[in-house]
Amino acid sequence: MATPLDLEEQEQLDQIKHFWKTYGNLISWLLIAILGSYAAWNGYQYWERTQATKAAALYDEVERAAAAGDVARVERSLADMKDKFGSTQFAQQSALLAAKTLQAQGKTDAAREALSWVANGASDKAYRDIARLRLAALQLDAKAYDEALKPLSGEFTPAMVGLAADLRGDVLQAKGQTAEAIAAYQQAWQKLADTPDYRRLVQAKLNALGIEPDAAVLSETPK
Template sequence: MSELFDEVDEELRREQLKKLWDRYSIFIIGAVVLIIAAVAGWRGYQYWEGKRAAEAGAAFEAAVTLAEQNKQTEAEAAFTKLAADAPAGYRTLARLRAASETASRDPQAAIKLFDAIAADGSVGQSEQDLAKTRSGLLLIDTAPYDEIRQRLEPVTAGGRAFRHTARDLLALSAWRANDVAAARQWVELIMNDAESPGSIRNRAEALQALLPPVAKS
């Protein structure tokens, strides 16, 4: 008798499942199709992004080779094209390299390019700091200390990737401006930072020797 009841229950379950399938099969099939399409689309996007990255990497290496061969005009054009067309990571690197290549023929134009990178909120902080440092380096011989300080002082904060170079440039700019107090401030900051590179520390020591002694109270 129990087997008969089991068979009846099984038949009822089949009937219920058939009714559910008849009612909702279109939605189930649609959901499955959507899932398959989404997975296929994501895989296609990943492939496309990988292909673009590989092409951008090859183009970037070719542009670097042109720069190493001193073909500055061609290298600048190649980096500029990458800066416009490449994926985000290569785009920023290409913008920085394009500005660097431009600096050899037109420092003022290069400064504008570096400033645009430094002001671009979509660019990472390290890349922004590098752009600020490069523009500061191009201006070190001509711009007043206050302008150099305005550009580079934020880069000198602890933990910033290019703080050592920024401090080095600020110390030199202050010394050239005969601002002894500011020059001493930056020299001491370099000397007191255990992570200051040896070459920058050596320049700071040489500059410190040129500064007048601190007046005794």
């Protein structure tokens, strides 16, 4: 037989009832929000994994088309990749690979468009910089010197600064701006200290212009 609640227990029960009546709905909604956020996060993680798997499969298609030299397939696969998975790194890799194939097949405008898409929209700075360098080189080959300088004018990641300066020197030299070209080559020579083979190439360019980079650096050192 149940014993009646004593006064203290009854008071505690009343307090619990009052608390739940006052805050019960708020607590319930908070729990729903928390559980909903957790479920949404799990769902997003699953969606991201699924998207990555699909993007990887489509990248394989771009790669196979590029290896076969099938330009139509390359362009079609790249368009699908940009449309469906444009925010992924697979899309950026696909555009760089497609640009190489398109350029080799003489489709310069299409290659330029693919590189511009990466250069202007890549979330990964390394891919962005690679695209900018290749875009500038493509414009240099086309003798579009002012256009070649545009992708080289922005900030580059430390690993790419020397390469960008060297290419800028090539463009300026092609434009006949020798003094500016020398300054760019000197910057490249200084930034490429960790890549001696490439640095020797830059030094050869400076030597051909009558400049010894070691002497130039010494002359600029404060006394």
